[in-house]
Amino acid sequence: MVDKQIALSGEKPAGGRGYARTRRKIEDIVGMFWRGIIYLFLGFWSIIVIFPMVWVIGSSFKTTGEIFMSPWLPPAQLMWDNFARAWTKAFIGQYLFNTLVVIIPAIFFTLLFSAMAGYVLARFQFPGNRFIFYAFLGGMLFPVMLALVPLFFLLDSMHILDSHFGLILVYIAYSLPFTVFFLTGFLKTLPNELLEAAIIDGAGPFQLFFMIVIPLAKNGLVSMAIFNFLGQWNQYILPLVLLTDSNKYVLSQGLAFLSQQQRYQNDWAGLFAAIVIVMVPTLVVYVLFQNQIQRGLTVGALKG
Amino acid sequence: MYKNKYRVIVPFLAPAVILYLVFVIYPYARSMYNSLTSWKGVSSHQPFVGLYNYGRMIQDELFWNALSHNLQYLLFIPLITISLSLFLAFMITQRIRGNRFFRVTFFFPQVVSVISIGVLWSYIFHPTIGVLTSLASMLGLEPFFQLLGFEGIPVWMGDPRTVRISIGGVVIWQAVGFYMVLFLAAMEAIPQTFYEAAILDGANRWHQFRHVTLPLLWDTMQTALVFAALGAFDMFAITKVMVVSGSSTGRPADVLATYLYEQAFEASRFGYATAIAVSLFLMMLALSVFTMRVTRRETVEY
Numbered sequence: 001m002v003d004k005q006i007a008l009s010g011e012k013p014a015g016g017r018g019y020a021r022t023r024r025k026i027e028d029i030v031g032m033f034w035r036g037i038i039y040l041f042l043g044f045w046s047i048i049v050i051f052p053m054v055w056v057i058g059s060s061f062k063t064t065g066e067i068f069m070s071p072w073l074p075p076a077q078l079m080w081d082n083f084a085r086a087w088t089k090a091f092i093g094q095y096l097f098n099t100l101v102v103i104i105p106a107i108f109f110t111l112l113f114s115a116m117a118g119y120v121l122a123r124f125q126f127p128g129n130r131f132i133f134y135a136f137l138g139g140m141l142f143p144v145m146l147a148l149v150p151l152f153f154l155l156d157s158m159h160i161l162d163s164h165f166g167l168i169l170v171y172i173a174y175s176l177p178f179t180v181f182f183l184t185g186f187l188k189t190l191p192n193e194l195l196e197a198a199i200i201d202g203a204g205p206f207q208l209f210f211m212i213v214i215p216l217a218k219n220g221l222v223s224m225a226i227f228n229f230l231g232q233w234n235q236y237i238l239p240l241v242l243l244t245d246s247n248k249y250v251l252s253q254g255l256a257f258l259s260q261q262q263r264y265q266n267d268w269a270g271l272f273a274a275i276v277i278v279m280v281p282t283l284v285v286y287v288l289f290q291n292q293i294q295r296g297l298t299v300g301a302l303k304g
Numbered sequence: 305m306y307k308n309k310y311r312v313i314v315p316f317l318a319p320a321v322i323l324y325l326v327f328v329i330y331p332y333a334r335s336m337y338n339s340l341t342s343w344k345g346v347s348s349h350q351p352f353v354g355l356y357n358y359g360r361m362i363q364d365e366l367f368w369n370a371l372s373h374n375l376q377y378l379l380f381i382p383l384i385t386i387s388l389s390l391f392l393a394f395m396i397t398q399r400i401r402g403n404r405f406f407r408v409t410f411f412f413p414q415v416v417s418v419i420s421i422g423v424l425w426s427y428i429f430h431p432t433i434g435v436l437t438s439l440a441s442m443l444g445l446e447p448f449f450q451l452l453g454f455e456g457i458p459v460w461m462g463d464p465r466t467v468r469i470s471i472g473g474v475v476i477w478q479a480v481g482f483y484m485v486l487f488l489a490a491m492e493a494i495p496q497t498f499y500e501a502a503i504l505d506g507a508n509r510w511h512q513f514r515h516v517t518l519p520l521l522w523d524t525m526q527t528a529l530v531f532a533a534l535g536a537f538d539m540f541a542i543t544k545v546m547v548v549s550g551s552s553t554g555r556p557a558d559v560l561a562t563y564l565y566e567q568a569f570e571a572s573r574f575g576y577a578t579a580i581a582v583s584l585f586l587m588m589l590a591l592s593v594f595t596m597r598v599t600r601r602e603t604v605e606y
Contacts, residue, residue, distance in 0.1 A: 038395045042406050045392060048477070049412055055435055056424050071435040109319075117320035120313050132321065139328050143538065143588060145561050146581045147331035149338060149574050154331060173327035176320055205312040234417035236541040241569065252419040256545045259423040268433065271423075279420045286415040290408050293415065298486050 053279070060272035067268050082273035090267075092274050094247070095254030102164050102250055103232045106171035110179055110228055111221055113172065118183030119213055123195075133184060139177035148241050155242060162244050170238055175228050186220035187213065226289070226296035233282070251278055339579040344572055357579035367580065369555060370563040374537050377472055377559070378591075382532035385476050386525070389483035394513060396484075397491050407488065410481040418478070422545035425474045429460035436460065461546060464556035471539070471546055471557060479535070483528050490524040491517060526599045530592050537588050540565065560584050 059067055060082055061075040087093045121133050151170065152161065160166030190213065198212050214221070239253045249257060255278050259271060286293050339357055341350040361367050392410065396403045413421060428434050440446075440457045449457055458466045494517065502512050540561035547557040560580060568577035 034398075035400060038398055038400055042392070042395055042400075045480075046406060046409050049409055049481070052424060052428055053412065053416075055428070059427075067433050071433060071438050113320040113323065116316040120316040124309055124313055126309065126313055132317065135329075136320075136324065139324065141589065142328075142332050143534075143581075143585055145538075145540070145564065146335050146578075146585045147328065148565075148581070149568050149578050150331035150334035151327065152569075154327070154334075169323065170327050173323040176324050176328070180320060205316075209316075230415065234419070236417075236419055236544075237565075240544075241565075252417050255423060256419050259426070259545065260548060268427075272427070275420055275423055279416050279424070282415050282417070283412065286412070287408065290411070294411055294485050297414065298482065298489065 053283075056272055056279070057276055060269070060276040062269055062272075064267065064269045067272070079269060082269045083277065085267065085270040086274040086277055090258055090270055090274050091246075091249075091254060092251075092258075092277050095249050095251045096277075098164065098248055098254075099233065099251040102167050102171065103229065106168045106175070106232055107225060107228050109168075110172045110175040111224060114176055114179035114183050114224070115187075115214065115217060115221065116209070117176075117180050118187050119209060121180070121184045122187035123190075133181075136177045136180045140181070144174065144237060148237070152241055161242060162248065164243075164248060167239060167242055167250075170242060171232050171235070174238070175231065179224050179228065182224055183217065183220055187217060190216050222292065223296050226293055230282075230293070230297060335578045335581060338575055339582045341575045343575040350575075353575070357576050358583070360576065361579055361583065366555070366558070366563060367560075370558040370560045373468060373557070374539070374559050376468060377475075377536040377539060378533060381472055381475055381479075381536045382529055385479045385532055386483055386528055388476070389480045389528075390487055390521075390525075392480065393484045393487040393491060394517070396488065398509075407485070410484055412481065413478040414482045416478075418541045419545050421474060421478055422542050425470075425477075426461060426546045429470055431459045431462065434460075462551075462553060464553055467547070467553040467557045471542060474546070475535070475539070475542060479532070483532070486524060486528060487521060490521050494520050522599075526596065529599060530595050533591050533595055534588055537584070537591065 055071070058074060059071075061078045061080075063075075063079055066073065066075060117132075117136075121129060155161040155166045155170070158166070160169070194216070195208065195212060198208050203211065234252060235250075236252045236256070239250045240256075243249060243253065246254075246257065255274060258274055338350070340352060340354055342353045342356065343350045392406075396406055416424075428436050431437050437457050437460070440449075446456050454463075454465075460466050460470045498516050498520075499512055502516050507515065538561055539559045543557055543559055543562050544565070547553055547562075561584065564577045564580040564584065567573045567580065
């Protein structure tokens with residue numbers, strides 16, 4: 001960078017060889033100094049980000065006694081039992097199971113319904129097309145807070161309050177606006193020729209959609225699967241309001257419940273283990289698919 | 305394409321539209337109406353009271369208490385988060401070794417759920433088992449805090465004076481990586497030739513950043529500001545999980561979202577709670593329009 005700067009700036013060293021060498025040396029020192037400062041800042045922030053997580057993982061292997069003795073000492077022995085307790089006695093296993101029961105169908109149907117709607121909105125002209133598209137878009141303006149009370153009573157009157165089925169429907173409905181918006185844009189870019197050729201070959205509309213459109217839209221669907229997975233996995237307020245039976249709690253809700261409970265029960269070691277069980281899998285998945293996930297998560301903020 | 309295209313359009317649109325109408329549009333519309341009733345939730349009877357709830361809200365000290373906390377967050381969180389993430393993004397683009405590592409690491413907190421983050425930090429802040437108080441006393445910061453008027457090292461989440469700083473700090477800690485990645489993506493989209501031209505004109509690093517990068521990032525900055533501002537007006541999950549309701553720091557940590565949740569699902573004042581929710585929505589809407597307006601300038605196309 002520095003060398004290039006000299007080369008491009010067109011300044012010819014004025015005072016012969018000796019001058020050029022001194023000048024090069026000064027540039028080198030400035031460059032090193034600059035680099036040092038950059039590493040200092042970046043390293044500092046890395047520690048701030050990593051340390052809390054490492055600390056929790058370390059504490060999750062201690063006994064509750066050790067946790068109270070000093071926050072700095074490493075565990076004398078790895079207490080794997082903490083994890084077993086968190087999994088069974090603190091119901092983390094149950095919460096994880098509940099979460100999967102909810103988000104697997106929720107994500108599947110979010111993608112299916114959004115792709116179907118997006119396909120029609122992207123490729124068919126009919127009166128009301130734009131209206132429906134903007135109605136979905138408008139849904140992104142409203143905070144979920146605003147819908148909570150009527151939603152609670154609506155589900156109650158439909159007898160699906162406090163059920164995973166009800167939560168699945170709500171998750172799908174609230175994931176639709178962005179997913180429909182994104183997939184409509186995505187499906188507009190599909191090549192026409194391919195679809196027309198399939199129609200000429202006699203493909204019916206459903207065949208066309210499932211055999212041609214869906215495979216072509218794979219990349220868009222994967223982005224949306226990641227985006228919705230993280231959104232629904234981390235969802236807190238909807239289950240908090242819509243699930244009251246603690247046997248049905250999802251992970252985020254269960255962990256919050258546990259931390260408020262444990263304050264009285266004093267099994268700190270078990271709680272630390274619970275946080276680790278919840279935290280580490282998403283971190284591992286992230287490290288494996290970092291690019292897709294960074295793109296998937298920021299896609300909501302970037303212009304289409 | 306097909307003889308009767310509505311045979312395709314209707315069944316393809318139906319599931320999405322029906323779910324959306326029933327579970328999203330209807331509750332939003334219903335909220336607007338509910339806020340005009342004094343509904344307690346027990347009976348289907350919903351006495352219409354006009355703007356009574358809104359009048360009561362204006363006189364409710366706890367409403368203003370919660371709102372003032374949102375405004376404090378709004379004042380500090382977006383500004384600090386965005387400057388910090390822009391600064392880190394700038395550092396990472398300085399072609400240094402290991403930038404891949406920093407890029408992955410800084411995004412970590414973003415993939416962990418807010419709930420795990422909240423629980424994790426409430427233990428870091430814990431006065432006896434937490435690592436922060438211990439660190440502060442090891443660094444000999446006690447006199448410093450006494451100078452600020454504390455008795456010693458503050459109890460972070462347990463002190464009304466520090467509870468919002470603690471929560472705000474966690475939110476910033478989590479969000480910085482997200483905005484950094486956003487800015488990095490935008491920075492990398494800027495053609496290299498722009499920088500080469502600037503270098504030819506004798507621009508140093510700061511000038512390049514100030515006169516090439518920043519103007520071209522303006523669109524992304526605007527989006528980021530709106531996002532961060534709306535985030536400061538939410539704060540529900542993090543507050544709910546870090547603060548034990550009914551504790552001494554309950555009220556000092558209140559934000560509109562937690563207050564309206566309490567009014568609805570703990571006090572069963574559903575009409576009143578929806579009035580707060582409608583106000584929250586209108587404030588958020590005004591805030592985004594305002595942010596877009598104030599930050600609008602000629603965008604530079606390339």
